Amino acid sequence: MSDAALPGGSLAAVPRAPAPPARFERPSPLAFLVSLVALAFLAIAVDGVGVSPGEFVRGFPGIGRMLAQMVPLDLSRLAFVGRALLETFQMAVVGTVFGIAWALPLAIVATRSQTPHPILYYTTRGFISFARTVPDLIWALVFVIAVGLGPFAGMLAIMVDTIGFCGRFFAESMEEVDRGPQEALESIGASRLGTVVCAVLPAALPALINTALYSVEKATRASVVLGLVGAGGIGIELKVAMDMFSYDQAATIILAVFALVFGVEQVSARLRRQIL
Amino acid sequence: MAAAPAQAPHAGRADLEVRGLVKRFGADPPILDGVDLVVPHGQSLALLGSNGAGKSTLLRCCLRLVEPEGGEVRVLGQDVRRLGRQALRRLRSRVGFVFQRHNLVPRLSALTNVLHGAQSRSRGPRAWFQGLAPRALREEAMRCLELVGLAHMARQRADRLSGGQSQRVAIARMLMQRPEFVIADEPVASLDPAAGEEVMRLLVRLLRERDLTLLFISHDLRHAVEFADRVIGLRGGRIELDGPAAEQDPGRLAEIYE
Numbered sequence: 378m379s380d381a382a383l384p385g386g387s388l389a390a391v392p393r394a395p396a397p398p399a400r401f402e403r404p405s406p407l408a409f410l411v412s413l414v415a416l417a418f419l420a421i422a423v424d425g426v427g428v429s430p431g432e433f434v435r436g437f438p439g440i441g442r443m444l445a446q447m448v449p450l451d452l453s454r455l456a457f458v459g460r461a462l463l464e465t466f467q468m469a470v471v472g473t474v475f476g477i478a479w480a481l482p483l484a485i486v487a488t489r490s491q492t493p494h495p496i497l498y499y500t501t502r503g504f505i506s507f508a509r510t511v512p513d514l515i516w517a518l519v520f521v522i523a524v525g526l527g528p529f530a531g532m533l534a535i536m537v538d539t540i541g542f543c544g545r546f547f548a549e550s551m552e553e554v555d556r557g558p559q560e561a562l563e564s565i566g567a568s569r570l571g572t573v574v575c576a577v578l579p580a581a582l583p584a585l586i587n588t589a590l591y592s593v594e595k596a597t598r599a600s601v602v603l604g605l606v607g608a609g610g611i612g613i614e615l616k617v618a619m620d621m622f623s624y625d626q627a628a629t630i631i632l633a634v635f636a637l638v639f640g641v642e643q644v645s646a647r648l649r650r651q652i653l
Numbered sequence: 654m655a656a657a658p659a660q661a662p663h664a665g666r667a668d669l670e671v672r673g674l675v676k677r678f679g680a681d682p683p684i685l686d687g688v689d690l691v692v693p694h695g696q697s698l699a700l701l702g703s704n705g706a707g708k709s710t711l712l713r714c715c716l717r718l719v720e721p722e723g724g725e726v727r728v729l730g731q732d733v734r735r736l737g738r739q740a741l742r743r744l745r746s747r748v749g750f751v752f753q754r755h756n757l758v759p760r761l762s763a764l765t766n767v768l769h770g771a772q773s774r775s776r777g778p779r780a781w782f783q784g785l786a787p788r789a790l791r792e793e794a795m796r797c798l799e800l801v802g803l804a805h806m807a808r809q810r811a812d813r814l815s816g817g818q819s820q821r822v823a824i825a826r827m828l829m830q831r832p833e834f835v836i837a838d839e840p841v842a843s844l845d846p847a848a849g850e851e852v853m854r855l856l857v858r859l860l861r862e863r864d865l866t867l868l869f870i871s872h873d874l875r876h877a878v879e880f881a882d883r884v885i886g887l888r889g890g891r892i893e894l895d896g897p898a899a900e901q902d903p904g905r906l907a908e909i910y911e
Contacts, residue, residue, distance in 0.1 A: 561756035561823075564716055565830055566746030567772040575769055575781050579760045 447628035454626065458614065462633050464528050465610035466641075468603070469596040472532040476539025476596075477589055480505075483540065484547035490559075491551065491573055505548070509541025513599050517608040528609025535596045535603070543592050550584035551577050586652050590645040597641045601634050666694045668729055668834040668866040669715060675723035676710055684710050686890030687724070697857060697867040699881035699898065701874070703910045706887045708870045712836050715868075716745050729833055746773030749832030749865075751856070753839040755819040759812035763803060763822045766811050767794040770829025797825040801855060817848035824856055835860055837869035841876070849873070853880055874903045 404412070483501050485491050492498035516537050520530035558576040567575065578585070604612020611630060618627035669692040677683040684707040692698050702708045713719035714726055717733050726733045731744050757766045764783045771780040771790050778785045783794070798804045801821040806814065814822060820840060827835065840856060841849030853871075857880045860867050871877050877884050878898050886894030886909035894909055 555759075557752065557754050557756035558758045560718060561750070561752060561826075562769060562772065564718060564745055564748075564750040565770060565773050565826075566742040566744075567769070568742070568776060571772050571776075571781060574778075575761075575772070576758050579758050582760060 443624050446622075446624040449625065450629045450632070451623065451625035452629060455629065458611065458630055458633050461604075461611040461614050462637055465600045465604070465612070465634075466597065466637060468528045468531040468608075468610055469535060469593065469600040469641075472535025472600070473539050473589075473593050473596045475532070476536040477543055477592065479536070480540045480543035480547055481585075484544050484551060485573055485577075487544060487548040488551040488577075490556075491569070491577060493569070501544075502548075505541055505544035507541070508537050509545055511537075511541075513538040513603065514606060517603045517606050521607050526607040526609075531600055531603040531608035531610055534608055535600060538599065539592050539596060542595065543588055546588040547581075547585055550581040550588065553584075554580035583652075587649060590649055594638070594642055594645055597638055601638075666730070667691050667727075668694050669868065670727040671711070671715075671724065673724035674711070674714060674721055674726060676707070676714060676719065676721055683722075683890050685714070685721075688887070688890070688892060690885065690892065692866060692868055694866055695864055696883055697860070697881045698869070698883045698885060699877035700868065700870045700885050700887060701872075701877055701894070701906060701909050702870075702887035707890050708887055709838050711887065712750075712838050712868065712870065715836060716748055716750065717741060718750075746830065747833045749827035749830050749835040751820070751823055751827055751835065751837040751840045751869075753842045755816075755823045755843075757811035757814075757819055757822055757826075759810070761811055762807065763798065763809050763811060763814065763818075763825075764791070764794055764807040766822055767797050767825045767829050770794075770797070770826040770831075773830045773832075794825075794829055797828045798822070800828060800859060801825045815848075816844050817852055820844060820848075820852050821855065824852070824859065828859065832865065834866045835868070837867065839870045839872065842872065849876075874906045877901070877906060878903070 483505060486493065486497050487501040487505055489498060492501075513534050516534035517531060520533040524530050524533065554577055558580060559572050562572040562576045600610050601612050601615070604610040604614070605616050607613065611634060615627060615630045615634070618624075618630060669690065671688055671690040674685050674688040674690075675683055676685040684705070688707075688711060690711075700708050700711070710719055714721040715728055715733065717736075721734060728744060729747055731740075733741065733744065736744060757763075758769070762783065768780055768783050768786055768790060771786075771794070775790065779787060780790060783791060786794070795804055795807060798807055801824050803818060803821055803825065806818065811819065811822065820843075824840075837856065841852050844852060853876050856869075857867065869881070871880075878901055881898040884894065884896060884898045884901050884906065885892055886906070888909055894906075
């Protein structure tokens with residue numbers, strides 16, 4: 378097609394346009410230096426953890442032997458495994474529900490636009506950050522010392538972990554909701570609580586439900602591990618089976634855990650689709 | 654909702670008095686630079702001005718949704734700058750505010766959104782959700798929806814309503830509030846011309862029936878002339894035009910946008 382055929386006539390008639398910008402921006406010296414330092418740290422870290430593809434490949438026969446000893450499954454303790462699994466799930470559910478019950482009011486206070494006072498805002502933010510940054514396994518150790526061995530310690534660990542996790546994401550969800558309905562409620566003369574309940578929570582509800590469901594999934598996985606430190610559940614059974622080289626029994630437990638986690642994720646996904 | 658008595662007790666009173674109002678955002682020049690305005694009770698007043706002229710800021714200063722910096726704002730006889738939190742809430746409950754973007758709570762039903770208007774006078778969860786509301790409040794909310802022609806959509810979620818329907822629900826919420834003075838910030842700006850005309854006509858009719866004062870922003874000069882008793886033009890943070898709507902011609906009004 379010639380220029381003359383273009384709508385509006387020849388391109389020659391178009392005034393000279395400025396040159397297009399560079400395809401990629403040249404990084405600043407500081408950004409370049411930071412990237413170099415990050416790469417150097419990664420290289421040192423790879424060396425530090427002793428990454429060895431050879432050793433990894435040499436480990437395959439060991440894995441093969443273990444897998445071979447896992448079949449046939451040992452179903453002799455199936456009823457016991459089932460009870461331990463139920464206890465694990467109970468820990469996860471109760472810990473999550475109690476955690477969410479605490480996280481919601483804390484998150485409201487930790488939301489900049491809803492907090493009654495800046496001091497309360499910073500205090501609750503600090504508490505939520507602390508609850509989140511300490512790993513759940515550490516919380517489990519603390520609560521085993523506090524309340525003794527068993528599922529109650531595990532439930533408490535999951536509850537505190539959920540407060541940290543949900544508290545942060547609930548607060549962020551509430552920060553992000555449209556200000557319009559809140560402004561409408563404020564202009565009516567609604568109370569602060571009325572504005573939160575009627576405008577903020579309904580708008581943030583999809584994100585809150587999403588976070589809560591993910592929290593149940595996370596707690597179910599965590600509750601298996603918490604048993605390793607004596608905080609109840611099926612984790613301790615798995616550890617004993619592995620320590621005794623009873624891989625057939627360990628395989629039964631692993632499959633049971635897989636079924637539980639998979640089931641929880643499926644139900645969670647279905648609920649998410651239905652509610653949201 | 655009962656119609657206003659023939660002889661209004663507040664005849665002759667100014668519902669809004671603004672003296673020397675100043676507001677600036679950050680280091681920018683003041684968006685409101687000494688605004689003086691008196692709106693007598695029962696008047697319908699259109700506020701015109703180009704984008705950024707300070708119209709919405711002026712309206713928000715009336716309820717301290719934006720904090721004024723200088724001057725005096727008296728709404729329904731009260732100096733809003735001197736009010737404490739509780740007193741400000743009580744004053745806000747007496748003033749209806751219709752927003753450009755409707756500002757309904759999207760996941761809640763039309764009926765619940767209307768019911769929220771009762772939070773002006775009802776504390777606690779009774780006016781939070783229609784499931785918790787007493788019969789009298791639910792019936793009043795239904796009457797408000799009926800007034801805007803949407804009683805049949807009471808259970809519809811707000812985010813599934815059309816723009817015109819949403820704004821009518823917002824008007825019903827304002828009626829549920831039982832306001833004494835109504836402010837509307839470009840109430841039909843997000844609607845198509847036919848829906849805008851319909852909503853504006855409905856709003857003005859409902860307020861005239863109740864002998865309520867209306868202060869509204871509009872970019873539609875025809876609306877300003879047709880629905881207002883008086884027209885105010887804001888430019889550069891000051892009032893540049895003020896006169897009876899009947900005496901304005903669109904050509905002269907358009908000058909306020911230059």
